[in-house]
Amino acid sequence: MGGLKVLCIAIVLINGQTIGTVAADGPFPDEARRMRSANEFLSPALRAEQADPIRNRGMLWVEQGERLFAQPPPPGGAQSCASCHASPETSMRGVAARLPAVDAESGQLVNLEGRINDCRILRQSLPPLDYETDELLALTAYLTALSIGEPLTVSIDGPASAFYAYGQQLWSERQGQLNVACTQCHDQSVGRKLRGDTISSAVPTGYPAYRLEWQTLGSLHRRLRSCQLGVRAQLFELGSREYLALELYLKSRARRHLIDAPALRR
């Protein structure tokens, strides 16, 4: 626990240096703040459940993903994931922590789901998987779980900087009929309650996460969509450039926080 304290102080400093400005659109003050780990908002009982690989239902998808990764491709498929990525426990460790990142060839921001689908199309001759299908959630959960304990290390420099700025803008502008910006709750009202739910710092170390409200595993993009529904906004598509930019922005704010996916969330 002593280690945690040191870690949190370090994060405030990082935020102060790199995210100390306010987006052009956002009038909301962006005071330096401590990003509170999502686990701080879980009850001790839920934290224990998350740590238990049998009771954490997200592990069902991790097991499924492990099988999918290793199994021979279905008819028509060129090769399995494991044909290229041998010994995934070591070769794929840390990959999830670095994404989303800008793809050098396309110049586009790509997250883990996008990387998996790129491999399916380009290397495996398989159709891409839709967001929130058990297969894509399973592969994402498995590969993210291989980075459990690794700190988020996304880059926001160079080609990523424009995506980062866009994510920050989306984060700080009001939207929807209820006219609320993400930052108003998840920066300025952290620890306060909306009904019985405590507002968190939006540290996305646990996704894909098993949300009790969903009773299934879900992507970070699905979670972002939940808030957009809440403020009665037009929804972005899962996997859209808007959600990708927000994913980069959130993961950059949470740099040095450790991956704990698949996590349990309220």
Added chain:
Amino acid sequence: MPATAQAGETIKIRSAIQHPMITGHTDAGPNVAPRKIIHTFAVAYLGAEVLRVDVAPGIAANPFFAFNLRARSSGDVVFTWIDDTGEVIVETRQLTVT
């Protein structure tokens, strides 16, 4: 569950299965969609049933069951889940009793 146990020892077995447990009830009303839940969970040890659960629609998705079993002699522990579509999922684990 542990792979080995001593004769007479009580072991703890925990199981979870991926299943949406669709009750058929939605915000639109009761029974608006076909029900698809696991209605039966059964466990056999040494060829005899030791546990049977009649599962109701109130049980959450991805049901988790934990129970105790007294080890007698080496043999299979067979887990069976049956859902409304008639799908039967069977998992077998070997228990070695010393």
Added chain:
Amino acid sequence: MGARGMIAVRAAGLGSALVLAAFAVTSAAATPLESFAVAGDAIGTPLGGATGDVSRGRDIALDRGKGNCLICHRVPIEGELFPGDVGPDLSGIGARLTAGQIRLRLVDQSVVTPLTLMPSYYRVDGLRRVGDQFRGKPVLTAQEIEDVVAWLQTLR
């Protein structure tokens, strides 16, 4: 209560109040809004001349699809558990604010406190990315605003 700044009137808000009134009058929304005038930090007269109903107002305030006040506010109603605490406790609000002041805070709290988290319940302009089914419509109708004003007035 005042410590959260929800009730404090900011001088800066008054300028935009006049702009808001002008917006409302000229709104080309699908559901035209009733015009109203902001005077100081209040809207002195009922929207559309409607008469509020206390009991209906209470129902609208508690309805999660309408006022949904409890998502942010505690209210003095027995048995209403797990209120939010993002906004101030509404106990005694009827003694602290006039009907006109409450009306403006429901219509558009951001006139009073520009950075507020509270939605503007009677506004269709100047919003971004409103969901299709909600576009051009205020969160509450003029009658519903008056009902909630009437109920909040009883919390003394």
